Amino acid sequence: xxxxxxxxxxxxxxxxxxxxxxxxxxxxxxxxxxxxxxxxxxxxxxxxxxxxxxxxxxxxxxxxxxxxxxxxxxxxxxxxxxxxxxxxxxxxxxxxxxxxxxxxxxxxxxxxxxxxxxxxxxxxxxxxxxxxxxxxxxxxxxxxxxxxxxxxxxxxxxxxxxxxxxxxxxxxxxxxxxxxxxxxxxxxxxxxxxxxxxxxxxxxxxxxxxxxxxxxxxxxxxxxxxxxxxxxxxxxxxxxxxxxxxxxxxxxxxxxxxxxxxxxxxxxxxxxxxxxxxxxxxxxxxxxxxxxxxxxxxxxxxxxxxxxxxxxxxxxxxxxxxxxxxxxxxxxxxxxxxxxxxxxxxxxxxxxxxxxxxx
Numbered sequence: 001x002x003x004x005x006x007x008x009x010x011x012x013x014x015x016x017x018x019x020x021x022x023x024x025x026x027x028x029x030x031x032x033x034x035x036x037x038x039x040x041x042x043x044x045x046x047x048x049x050x051x052x053x054x055x056x057x058x059x060x061x062x063x064x065x066x067x068x069x070x071x072x073x074x075x076x077x078x079x080x081x082x083x084x085x086x087x088x089x090x091x092x093x094x095x096x097x098x099x100x101x102x103x104x105x106x107x108x109x110x111x112x113x114x115x116x117x118x119x120x121x122x123x124x125x126x127x128x129x130x131x132x133x134x135x136x137x138x139x140x141x142x143x144x145x146x147x148x149x150x151x152x153x154x155x156x157x158x159x160x161x162x163x164x165x166x167x168x169x170x171x172x173x174x175x176x177x178x179x180x181x182x183x184x185x186x187x188x189x190x191x192x193x194x195x196x197x198x199x200x201x202x203x204x205x206x207x208x209x210x211x212x213x214x215x216x217x218x219x220x221x222x223x224x225x226x227x228x229x230x231x232x233x234x235x236x237x238x239x240x241x242x243x244x245x246x247x248x249x250x251x252x253x254x255x256x257x258x259x260x261x262x263x264x265x266x267x268x269x270x271x272x273x274x275x276x277x278x279x280x281x282x283x284x285x286x287x288x289x290x291x292x293x294x295x296x297x298x299x300x301x302x303x304x305x306x307x308x309x310x311x312x313x314x315x316x317x318x319x320x321x322x323x324x325x326x327x328x329x330x331x332x333x334x335x336x337x338x339x340x341x342x343x344x345x346x347x348x349x350x351x352x353x354x355x356x357x358x359x
Contacts, residue, residue, distance in 0.1 A: 010136055010144045013136050015194055015196075016132075016136045016144055018189045018193050019131065019132060019135050019190065020147065020148060022082075022190045023128065023151070025182040025185045026086065026182050026183055026185075027152055028154075028155045029179035029183065030179065031159035032166075032179060033163075033179045034159070035159050035160050035163035036163040036167050037058070037110070039163060039172070039253065040167050040175075041107070041110065043172075048304030048305075048308060049308075050107060051300075051304060052302070053107070053111065053301065054110045054111060055245075055297075057110070058114035058117055058118045059118060059293060059297045059300065060118065060297040061115050061119040061122060062122045062289070063122075063290055063294050063297065065122035065123070066126065066286040066289050066290040067286050067290060068212070069123035069125065069127070069282075069286055070216075070219055070282045071212060072123055072126075072127075073126040073282035073283075073285075074130065074215070074279055074282045077195070078127040078128075078134070078195065079127075079190045079195055081127040082124050082127045082128060082187075082190050083190050083191050085121065085123050085127075086186045087187050088116070088120040089120050089179075089183045090180045090181075090183035090184045091180075092113050092180075093117070094176075094180040095113065096110070096173075096176045097173040097177040097180060098173075100171065100172050101171070101173045122286075125286070125289050126285045129269065129272070129285030130282035130285060132145065132269075132273070133198060133273040134195035134197075134198060134278075135193065135195060135196070138198070141270055142266065142270040145265075145266045145269050152265075160253050163253075199278070215283065216283065218280055218283065219287055220287065222276055222283070222284050223284055226335070227333040227336065228333060228339055229272075229284070231329075231330050231331075231332070231336055232330050233287070233291040234291065234330060235326045235327050236291075236327075237291050237292055237293075238323065238326035239326050240292055240293060240295070240296055240299075241299040242319035242320075242326070243316075243320055243323040244296070244299070245296050246299060246306075246312075246316055246319050267339075272284060
């Protein structure tokens with residue numbers, strides 16, 4: 001069987017197929033809106049500072065509520081958590097589309113909607129991170145991640161062009177209406193998913209009724225025990241702040257993509273799914289997003305004023321240099337460099353927290 005056949009073959013699992021279709025719909029809408037927001041605000045006010053403010057409104061509550069979102073996703077059925085957040089985001093962007101069509105939209109509307117939207121997303125992302133491994137057999141987790149990433153790549157390449165056509169050629173309302181429709185479709189698909197229970201691999205199950213901070217601490221303990229996780233997260237915290245945030249503020253028709261980033265994300269989420277106890281995976285995923293995107297709101301706010309005073313090219317070049325150094329330092333731990341795929345036959349016997357095997 002070829003690699004392509006293996007990747008497509010994972011779609012034979014009904015629950016994963018539903019999840020893949022749902023996430024494909026929502027990620028296309030998300031990539032579209034991420035660019036559309038920047039284009040619309042820039043066209044509305046002509047201020048890079050306003051662009052950064054609105055983008056920060058979408059991101060700051062996302063970062064702030066991620067840890068709570070991780071706990072909730074580990075406590076409740078993850079697919080239903082995503083369904084609720086999909087419905088909330090559907091209402092928000094449908095309302096924004098109406099405000100744009102009627103000509104009543106103001107910057108403060110975008111800030112308020114972005115704040116609530118980001119809060120809902122903080123519960124969705126950890127739930128998705130823990131849900132995908134529940135829809136396929138253990139040995140096909142990487143293939144499932146890979147085929148999911150394909151859609152992300154297509155969306156990242158197509159979104160800037162499509163967003164530009166919609167915002168500047170038709171109306172920004174069309175972009176937000178499309179995004180709202182993708183959330184509604186996603187909710188309709190995910191409500192039919194029946195996630196499987198994953199083995200705990202010899203670790204103790206969560207204690208019923210444990211306190212919020214106890215559960216958050218358990219997630220932190222899983223991260224702290226593995227240098228390959230916290231070192232990588234620290235590196236991406238700096239890189240995303242210095243590189244990604246300025247790109248979206250200063251050059252909102254652009255996006256970062258590439259085969260290297262795609263392959264890293266497949267390996268990364270697979271490594272987490274294979275090594276983190278299933279009942280704590282969403283909490284670890286919440287730390288992943290919180291640390292990686294922790295400085296992004298600051299980057300959004302600073303990118304506009306810095307670009308206006310120092311020049312956009314200087315800001316992006318300086319950020320690229322800082323990001324390169326951060327990624328180089330993140331690869332220093334031996335466990336990071338020696339990270340290998342977990343053999344399926346060994347997975348159930350692997351204790352936690354077990355450091356990644358060194359090369």
